[in-house]
Amino acid sequence: MLSTLSPSQLIRHSVRRAIAAFQPRRPRGVSGLEWAPSANFVVHNEHASTSISFAPCTTSRQPARYFWEFRLYGRNPLEPILVRRSDVMELHGQQTIESADLCRESGLPQLFHYCEVMAYSPDVTPRGVSSVLVSYHHFRSTDGSFDAHLPAAYIWGAARFTRTEQFHYENFPAAQCTADSRIVVITLNPFVRPVNVWIRLVGADGRSWEDGPVRIAGKGLHRWESGHAPLDTLVSPVGVLTRSDSKTASFVGSIDVPSGRMTNLEHMHPFFAA
Amino acid sequence: MNSDRSVGKDCNACSVSGEGQPSRRNVCNCYQITYEQMQRIVDETNGASFETLRENYQVGSRCTSCEYEIKDMVRVWQEEHARGMVGMAGVQIPLGRRIGASWRGIKTAIRHHFTLRRFAIFMIRRNDISTSLALSNLAFPEDRSNVNGKQVEFMVTLFDVDGRKLARRTGLVLRDGCSVELSLEDLFPDVRGDVTGMMIIDYRLLRQVGSLRPYCVFNFSHGVPARRGRWHYHDKYAAHDYNGHYHCNHPFQPKQECWMAISNPLASSYSSAVHLRLADGTTISRTVDVPPLGSMWVELRSFFGLQRPSEWSDPNALIWFENKKRLMVWFAWKQLSDGRWIVQHH
Numbered sequence: 001m002l003s004t005l006s007p008s009q010l011i012r013h014s015v016r017r018a019i020a021a022f023q024p025r026r027p028r029g030v031s032g033l034e035w036a037p038s039a040n041f042v043v044h045n046e047h048a049s050t051s052i053s054f055a056p057c058t059t060s061r062q063p064a065r066y067f068w069e070f071r072l073y074g075r076n077p078l079e080p081i082l083v084r085r086s087d088v089m090e091l092h093g094q095q096t097i098e099s100a101d102l103c104r105e106s107g108l109p110q111l112f113h114y115c116e117v118m119a120y121s122p123d124v125t126p127r128g129v130s131s132v133l134v135s136y137h138h139f140r141s142t143d144g145s146f147d148a149h150l151p152a153a154y155i156w157g158a159a160r161f162t163r164t165e166q167f168h169y170e171n172f173p174a175a176q177c178t179a180d181s182r183i184v185v186i187t188l189n190p191f192v193r194p195v196n197v198w199i200r201l202v203g204a205d206g207r208s209w210e211d212g213p214v215r216i217a218g219k220g221l222h223r224w225e226s227g228h229a230p231l232d233t234l235v236s237p238v239g240v241l242t243r244s245d246s247k248t249a250s251f252v253g254s255i256d257v258p259s260g261r262m263t264n265l266e267h268m269h270p271f272f273a274a
Numbered sequence: 275m276n277s278d279r280s281v282g283k284d285c286n287a288c289s290v291s292g293e294g295q296p297s298r299r300n301v302c303n304c305y306q307i308t309y310e311q312m313q314r315i316v317d318e319t320n321g322a323s324f325e326t327l328r329e330n331y332q333v334g335s336r337c338t339s340c341e342y343e344i345k346d347m348v349r350v351w352q353e354e355h356a357r358g359m360v361g362m363a364g365v366q367i368p369l370g371r372r373i374g375a376s377w378r379g380i381k382t383a384i385r386h387h388f389t390l391r392r393f394a395i396f397m398i399r400r401n402d403i404s405t406s407l408a409l410s411n412l413a414f415p416e417d418r419s420n421v422n423g424k425q426v427e428f429m430v431t432l433f434d435v436d437g438r439k440l441a442r443r444t445g446l447v448l449r450d451g452c453s454v455e456l457s458l459e460d461l462f463p464d465v466r467g468d469v470t471g472m473m474i475i476d477y478r479l480l481r482q483v484g485s486l487r488p489y490c491v492f493n494f495s496h497g498v499p500a501r502r503g504r505w506h507y508h509d510k511y512a513a514h515d516y517n518g519h520y521h522c523n524h525p526f527q528p529k530q531e532c533w534m535a536i537s538n539p540l541a542s543s544y545s546s547a548v549h550l551r552l553a554d555g556t557t558i559s560r561t562v563d564v565p566p567l568g569s570m571w572v573e574l575r576s577f578f579g580l581q582r583p584s585e586w587s588d589p590n591a592l593i594w595f596e597n598k599k600r601l602m603v604w605f606a607w608k609q610l611s612d613g614r615w616i617v618q619h620h
Contacts, residue, residue, distance in 0.1 A: 033306055034303060058518050128517035254504065264504050
């Protein structure tokens with residue numbers, strides 16, 4: 001490997017090796033990270049349903065025993081209304097939960113609820129910056145009202161540096177906000193404390209409009225639509241910003257107004273500090 | 275899976291009610307700082323504010339989720355201090371920490387002033403699909419002005435499936451506070467017909483990426499031009515190997531067709547075994563070869579040679595790649611009934 005390095009890389013490599021030689025070593029395969037849960041939501045009604053699937057190979061390559069615990073939350077942020085625990089899984093295993101089963105087990109007629117997946121291995125610790133074994137949610141609908149494929153949102157752990165000052169922010173570029181297209185923002189509060197959220201639309205010419213605050217209970221979610229936004233003053237494409245007094249995770253999408261169909265739904269990102 | 279309605283406290287990262295993890299208890303999981311270490315840091319700095327700790331120890335600077343827990347620890351320390359339980363002294367940061375923070379700042383400033391910021395993303399134009407580039411240059415809302423100045427300059431280079439350079443557009447500018455969506459026709463008017471490949475976006479002199487991460491918008495008309503659909507997706511991981519497997523959890527959904535988009539952002543070719551495991555345990559393996567800067571766009575059922583009727587589905591199928599070298603992979607589902615698409619954001 002050394003023969004492929006440039007002189008500057010070789011110097012850096014040698015310095016790092018020298019520093020590492022004086023540091024205490026953890027056993028192979030063990031990091032100081034702990035597995036962390038991720039946040040998402042479940043939709044189930046007469047038209048829409050959700051498949052939630054989890055495979056440990058998403059952010060791990062270590063052969064070990066894996067488990068996941070699915071938690072569905074209602075009004076009480078300290079007490080999930082439903083908990084499902086997996087049996088032991090191998091690295092390339094996969095398990096799926098259907099929202100129809102969750103509906104039946106929870107006794108609720110329909111679902112638009114915050115949920116968490118805590119996936120972990122008792123045998124190995126996470127490696128790299130990804131301390132989350134992410135689950136994926138595939139939303140389907142028969143009338144087009146809710147179609148998407150979303151990875152769970154990280155609560156702890158991030159691949160890139162996030163910029164936060166007094167408030168936490170997320171942004172999304174180039175959304176369409178016209179008479180025929182409405183913006184929808186679904187925000188999750190992954191913490192136990194309630195949170196205030198503001199939504200700002202920034203037109204292509206830089207003019208902006210803000211709505212809020214919306215208060216979201218702990219382990220709760222909120223759906224916001226741009227129906228009352230002053231569309232005539234906003235030039236598309238529109239930048240979407242969320243501002244919150246605690247870290248939240250938001251998803252932005254569009255509704256085609258004449259047909260009521262969801263044309264997209266994707267997650268936002270924080271401002272990157274580096 | 276087992277199911278119950280048991281009560282479980284859920285206030286920190288490691289709480290699980292099943293078979294547990296090691297007893298480690300991190301406050302800042304990104305920097306692997308335990309509760310005891312954080313307590314020592316608060317003692318060592320005489321109860322410095324969260325902002326000071328973030329600057330000098332980097333705690334809370336990555337995912338930021340530990341902000342309130344650290345603030346609570348500092349508040350408790352200060353309350354004990356006020357009651358005379360802890361010795362008096364001003365906030366003090368050890369010299370080594372201050373030097374470290376300054377060095378990080380200098381290193382970052384130098385890197386940002388002398389290197390282009392490069393992002394790569396898959397693009398396609400064929401039949402009723404057309405991708406466009408979406409950018410927003412929004413100042414961080416609490417800054418007086420945009421840290422990247424009044425405008426940012428960037429260039430876009432287009433490569434085809436074989437990694438050959440098709441076109442380059444330089445001197446593009448995006449003003450502060452503005453958003454833009456640029457189609458392939460806007461960017462490269464001389465490139466005509468069907469195109470599948472990758473765009474590389476290079477920014478000059480960015481102090482912070484902020485909101486400037488490039489996205490592509492996957493536009494489709496599904497036969498009704500007035501009812502266009504659109505999906506955003508963005509670039510992938512930084513220039514390091516992935517610690518998991520590139521994978522797709524549930525490719526074969528009922529009445530949907532799954533497509534895979536791949537772009538290789540590296541100057542070396544990528545080759546990997548790709549495995550498909552069906553719910554019945556059958557595993558099918560294929561090889562993917564992507565040339566340097568090349569791309570692929572394939573329908574998965576054909577790629578794996580599956581002879582199944584169109585109504586067949588296997589939502590519990592799993593696809594994964596063996597090679598962990600940097601690659602960008604996206605998945606897209608086409609509704610067979612009306613041609614609408616759902617595109618995985620990343």
